Amino acid sequence: MKPVIALVGRPNVGKSTLFNRMTKSRDAIVADFAGLTRDRHYGDGRLGEHEFIVVDTGGFEPTSTGGIVKEMAKQTRQAVAEADAVIFVTDIRSGVSGHDHEIAQYLRVAGKKVILAVNKAEGMSESPLLAEFFELGLGEPHPVSAAHGQGVRSLTEAALEGLVSFDEPDNDEGDAESDRDDTPIRLAVAGRPNVGKSTLINTWLGEERLVAYDQPGTTRDAISVPFERAGQKFELIDTAGLRRRGKVFEAVEKFSVVKTLQAIADSNVVLLLLDATQGVSEQDAHIAGYILESGRAVVLAVNKWDAVDAYQKETLERSIEQRLPFLRYAEIKNVSALKRQGLGPLWKAIADAHASAHCKMPTPVLTRLLLEAVEHQAPKRVGTFRPKLRYAHQGGRNPPIVVIHGNSLEHVTDSYKRYLEGRFRAHFKLTGTPLRIEMRSSKNPFTERDG
Numbered sequence: 001m002k003p004v005i006a007l008v009g010r011p012n013v014g015k016s017t018l019f020n021r022m023t024k025s026r027d028a029i030v031a032d033f034a035g036l037t038r039d040r041h042y043g044d045g046r047l048g049e050h051e052f053i054v055v056d057t058g059g060f061e062p063t064s065t066g067g068i069v070k071e072m073a074k075q076t077r078q079a080v081a082e083a084d085a086v087i088f089v090t091d092i093r094s095g096v097s098g099h100d101h102e103i104a105q106y107l108r109v110a111g112k113k114v115i116l117a118v119n120k121a122e123g124m125s126e127s128p129l130l131a132e133f134f135e136l137g138l139g140e141p142h143p144v145s146a147a148h149g150q151g152v153r154s155l156t157e158a159a160l161e162g163l164v165s166f167d168e169p170d171n172d173e174g175d176a177e178s179d180r181d182d183t184p185i186r187l188a189v190a191g192r193p194n195v196g197k198s199t200l201i202n203t204w205l206g207e208e209r210l211v212a213y214d215q216p217g218t219t220r221d222a223i224s225v226p227f228e229r230a231g232q233k234f235e236l237i238d239t240a241g242l243r244r245r246g247k248v249f250e251a252v253e254k255f256s257v258v259k260t261l262q263a264i265a266d267s268n269v270v271l272l273l274l275d276a277t278q279g280v281s282e283q284d285a286h287i288a289g290y291i292l293e294s295g296r297a298v299v300l301a302v303n304k305w306d307a308v309d310a311y312q313k314e315t316l317e318r319s320i321e322q323r324l325p326f327l328r329y330a331e332i333k334n335v336s337a338l339k340r341q342g343l344g345p346l347w348k349a350i351a352d353a354h355a356s357a358h359c360k361m362p363t364p365v366l367t368r369l370l371l372e373a374v375e376h377q378a379p380k381r382v383g384t385f386r387p388k389l390r391y392a393h394q395g396g397r398n399p400p401i402v403v404i405h406g407n408s409l410e411h412v413t414d415s416y417k418r419y420l421e422g423r424f425r426a427h428f429k430l431t432g433t434p435l436r437i438e439m440r441s442s443k444n445p446f447t448e449r450d451g
Helices: 015-023 067-082 098-110 128-136 152-160 174-178 197-207 257-265 282-294 310-323 343-357 363-376 414-428
Strands: 004-008 041-047 050-056 085-091 113-119 185-190 224-229 232-238 269-275 297-303 331-334 388-396 401-407 436-441
Touching (some): 004 015, 004 067, 004 152, 015 041, 015 050, 015 085, 015 113, 015 152, 050 257, 185 197, 185 343, 197 297, 257 282, 269 282, 269 343, 282 297, 297 343, 331 343, 363 388, 363 414, 414 436
Parallel strands (some): 004 050, 004 085, 085 113, 269 297, 297 331, 401 436
Antiparallel strands (some): 224 232, 388 401
């Protein structure tokens, strides 16, 4: 599971700037899930080979008694509860305030690992002003400048210390694992609350008579359950918090965005469960968007299909096309977890998606397909340039990545990339997995002589 780092502090100390710096993006994931305010954002960060989730919170006032400030405090407490480490952000220019003391007191009681960051300290790493922050009782302060990026790496390393190993780099064993029959397929079941995940899981564990036992994953009770079906081993990762057979439960207040993001990131295949009686919600679209960004194979399952009439079914199909157009490659299976209908085809779709995500694409085959595609339809000329696509090879699996080499490839349009993707998908019969195409242009040796 990816470690979770929460950013906490009073208003206007630079938490959002630090968040953008740690995620290296201003387009971080915004989770507008039910029960969450817009002041709580989730994003992916990376330090070397280590990935983690960053949670940005609104201004924190632990003793607030009402209004939006109270709601923001509630969301911050939830973020602290979910986190493996908390970065307490303060401001060296305004010094230590009574507000900072209140937050420090709350964090000490919470019992979480806390790293004290003193922001806006560009060029002030040796400043005597830092001494004032020792009185918060949270250890040595880390001077940083989120706006300029100074000290952010060492701050992140301090937060991740003990959560990941910096001595041994993470080995990406995805390809090796996929070649071994005894390696289970990690299957995450995602979806909004009350969509029927617990019913589906109960059906699998009970009706299929699968071996199941509790296996604690993290302190947040993320549970994985190994089981086997038709000789294929699976590892089920549930976002609702799985319990022993007959005790699976799911409640709105138990739903955690962090658990969903971690489960998706930790999986090989994601089963996104939709509710036929409710249609496709914004929450479903947010989860689907994160699955796409993560590059995970995905299967869409529409639960409670037996509970809707023909008109509702037609409306739902249009809703999926309109709200989830970026998952056109995913298979859609209609099921009823309660009545145990459609589960066989669902398992086949999951296996097909996993196989597609780990598909091997030989370089000679890819290059032949590329040249045939260009011969059938050449890329458009842009000004005096016409892109020349020369050869292709596989750059990765899970998801599959096709790297195309040539000249002036920066002029290849998105529509032409989609055309190439369609040709590759058709030949390798890829289903349920995103396919990423990277263009790499050869350097022109004469460009440096210009001017």
